[in-house]
Amino acid sequence: MSTSxxxxxxxxPRIPDAIPGLTTAFVREALHRAIHGVGPLPPAAHAAEAQLxxxxxxxxxxxxxxxxxxxxxxxxxxxxxxxxxxxxxxxxMPANITGLALVQCRMIAGIAHLHGxxxxxxxxxxxxxxxxxxxxxxxxxxxKRRLPAPPMALATAPAHDPDLDRIISAEVASDLIARVAGKxxxxxxxxxxxxxxxxxxxxxxxxxxxxxxxxxxxxLLPRATR
Numbered sequence: 001m002s003t004s005x006x007x008x009x010x011x012x013p014r015i016p017d018a019i020p021g022l023t024t025a026f027v028r029e030a031l032h033r034a035i036h037g038v039g040p041l042p043p044a045a046h047a048a049e050a051q052l053x054x055x056x057x058x059x060x061x062x063x064x065x066x067x068x069x070x071x072x073x074x075x076x077x078x079x080x081x082x083x084x085x086x087x088x089x090x091x092x093m094p095a096n097i098t099g100l101a102l103v104q105c106r107m108i109a110g111i112a113h114l115h116g117x118x119x120x121x122x123x124x125x126x127x128x129x130x131x132x133x134x135x136x137x138x139x140x141x142x143x144k145r146r147l148p149a150p151p152m153a154l155a156t157a158p159a160h161d162p163d164l165d166r167i168i169s170a171e172v173a174s175d176l177i178a179r180v181a182g183k184x185x186x187x188x189x190x191x192x193x194x195x196x197x198x199x200x201x202x203x204x205x206x207x208x209x210x211x212x213x214x215x216x217x218x219x220l221l222p223r224a225t226r
Contacts, residue, residue, distance in 0.1 A: 024166070024169040024173040027129060027172045030098060031105045031109075044110045044113060047069075048066055051066055063115075066213070070107035071209045073209075074208070105129070105132065107212070108212065108213070112155070121160075126164050126168050127151040127152070132175070133175050
């Protein structure tokens with residue numbers, strides 16, 4: 001884990017107290033909006049199907065395009081929400097967290113759809129959220145028995161466990177807050193020029209989204225033949 005990420009994890013438990021309303025509820029809301037669409041962004045499945053059509057039914061290439069598109073989205077929101085430096089942190093940081101959650105949820109949901117998963121299934125929704133944590137964090141949580149299994153097993157479990165909804169939401173919220181807090185610390189203390197901070201934010205969010213996308217593609221194995 002990077003130094004900024006480690007510092008972010010130490011700060012994470014304090015951030016919801018400093019920024020009222022930033023709770024685990026935003027994770028589920030981001031997932032809901034990602035699946036059903038928000039503003040100019042159509043629902044995840046619709047966007048994924050459009051990519052599949054463009055790629056003439058080639059699922060692998062469609063998944064690649066879904067990831068690349070969302071890397072660009074993540075970079076754009078990362079740049080904008082990291083421009084202001086310390087002065088605007090109270091506003092920009094929640095925006096960056098929720099924006100990153102929305103973009104990454106939408107990407108993973110699109111991948112899951114292309115691989116034959118039902119996005120209305122609560123087991124699949126928990127798997128989508130779990131993918132946000134990334135392979136390294138998932139492995140740690142499974143070893144510590146804070147999660148029962150990796151995302152693929154969650155998506156295909158015999159039955160939905162409602163208790164997992166809260167557990168996964170809390171883990172994802174904590175992880176996103178930690179990542180954004182650590183990144184913001186790096187861009188505002190280590191680099192005090194606001195535009196540079198925006199570039200740091202864009203690069204960090206874009207790269208993180210690419211890694212999550214690649215992990216989701218590997219983890220959520222195809223379940224149906226088109």
